[in-house]
Amino acid sequence: MRFHLIGGFLGSGKTTAIIGAARHLMSQGRRVGVVTNDQGKFLVDTAFFQAARLPTVEVTGGCFCCNYDDLGARLSQLKDSAQPDVIFAESVGSCADVVATVVKPFLELGTANLSLDTYTVFTDIRLLRRRLLDQPMPFSDDVVYIFDKQIEEANLLILNKADLLSPQQAESTISLAQARFPGKHVRLQDSRRPEQIAEWIALLESGAIAPPRTSVEIDYQRYGTGEAHLAWLDEAVHFDVPDGTARQVVLMFIETITQRVAGQATPIGHVKFLIRSGRQGEEIKISLPTLTEPDWQAHVPDIPGNQITLMVNARVETSAQNLRELIGNAVQHTAAQTGAVARESNLSAFHPAFPTPTHRIT
Ligand SMILES: Nc1nc2c(ncn2[C@@H]2O[C@H](COP(=O)(O)OP(=O)(O)OP(=O)(O)O)[C@@H](O)[C@H]2O)c(=O)[nH]1
Numbered sequence: 595m596r597f598h599l600i601g602g603f604l605g606s607g608k609t610t611a612i613i614g615a616a617r618h619l620m621s622q623g624r625r626v627g628v629v630t631n632d633q634g635k636f637l638v639d640t641a642f643f644q645a646a647r648l649p650t651v652e653v654t655g656g657c658f659c660c661n662y663d664d665l666g667a668r669l670s671q672l673k674d675s676a677q678p679d680v681i682f683a684e685s686v687g688s689c690a691d692v693v694a695t696v697v698k699p700f701l702e703l704g705t706a707n708l709s710l711d712t713y714t715v716f717t718d719i720r721l722l723r724r725r726l727l728d729q730p731m732p733f734s735d736d737v738v739y740i741f742d743k744q745i746e747e748a749n750l751l752i753l754n755k756a757d758l759l760s761p762q763q764a765e766s767t768i769s770l771a772q773a774r775f776p777g778k779h780v781r782l783q784d785s786r787r788p789e790q791i792a793e794w795i796a797l798l799e800s801g802a803i804a805p806p807r808t809s810v811e812i813d814y815q816r817y818g819t820g821e822a823h824l825a826w827l828d829e830a831v832h833f834d835v836p837d838g839t840a841r842q843v844v845l846m847f848i849e850t851i852t853q854r855v856a857g858q859a860t861p862i863g864h865v866k867f868l869i870r871s872g873r874q875g876e877e878i879k880i881s882l883p884t885l886t887e888p889d890w891q892a893h894v895p896d897i898p899g900n901q902i903t904l905m906v907n908a909r910v911e912t913s914a915q916n917l918r919e920l921i922g923n924a925v926q927h928t929a930a931q932t933g934a935v936a937r938e939s940n941l942s943a944f945h946p947a948f949p950t951p952t953h954r955i956t
């Protein structure tokens with residue numbers, strides 16, 4: 595059984611890459627299971643993996659490092675129930691110090707009778723390029739500290755979304771990264787392209803890149819401050835809509851959020867939506883990552899019927915109260931503008947707790 599851990603900043607493309615990898619491996623007749631992880635209770639990524647018919651277990655309410663025993667228990671459950679040949683575990687995008695708190699414990703403690711094969715860190719190449727060029731980052735310094743620590747501890751670093759830079763810029767960014775981080779394996783990737791995912795998987799399976807064993811020095815005060823700056827919200831929003839307006843209601847709701855976030859100049863970590871359209875089995879994920887996703891509207895399909903449920907997971911650098919008001923106001927605005935009747939449920943909004951890892955092996 596192969597076990598791959600996937601980390602990297604919010605919205606960097608971890609879930610996209612795992613879905614692509616699972617499709618690739620399943621086409622070879624191999625069974626794949628996934629572990630998801632986030633701060634809240636109702637996770638868009640879990641629902642998205644399940645919609646792709648992947649056996650999925652989740653660690654909720656905090657990162658893998660602070661819920662290590664739960665991670666072990668979930669992995670055992672996944673092994674027993676799905677008997678996967680390959681397991682991917684995706685860690686929370688604001689998690690750092692993963693080598694000391696997750697990688698090394700897996701290498702040394704025999705948790706769930708699994709040995710970890712690789713640890714890949716994803717980064718949005720556009721954000722990394724800004725950082726390497728000393729250009730302003732869209733987050734406060736303590737959040738950027740988390741971004742930096744994730745990169746520092748990687749030995750396999752994917753410069754993802756390479757398609758969103760020109761080929762020249764992508765090449766110059768990988769050159770800068772290689773010069774700044776000698777010794778790391780750095781790779782350009784467009785995780786939406788199956789052949790590039792196949793190359794990444796071949797690299798993971800080659801055994802050429804063992805998990806990193808060098809843990810970083812990290813100031814937990816700064817890490818905890820950065821983590822807490824990124825408020826979390828999750829909820830379900832239900833709209834009863836007039837005939838033929840479901841798509842328009844969804845577009846207006848998401849557009850209103852993007853406009854209000856932009857109006858407040860509030861940095862987004864990742865705001866994601868899972869749309870349940872009522873059409874049998876159809877679930878669509880829409881993402882608003884840190885840097886604009888220009889064509890998100892094109893991913894919202896025609897939606898039949900008079901009822902829509904959107905599962906919302908938001909990670910934004912603001913207060914939990916402001917985030918709650920911003921989304922709540924967007925719900926009310928959308929209902930008022932479209933004649934829909936809106937209802938929110940399972941709402942929770944909070945600042946994640948200070949990280950206190952179960953193990954820390956340096
Ligand atoms: N253009 C482009 N878009 C990508 C690529 N990889 C991911 N995306 C998009 O980036 C957005 C975020 O992707 P996710 O896979 O959800 O990111 P994530 O790292 O799992 O996000 P969190 O779990 O919230 O931290 C989605 O809209 C993806 O379609 C890529 O290589 N190229």
Ligand SMILES: [Mg+2]
Binds near residue numbers: 608609610639684
């Ligand atoms: Mg994800």
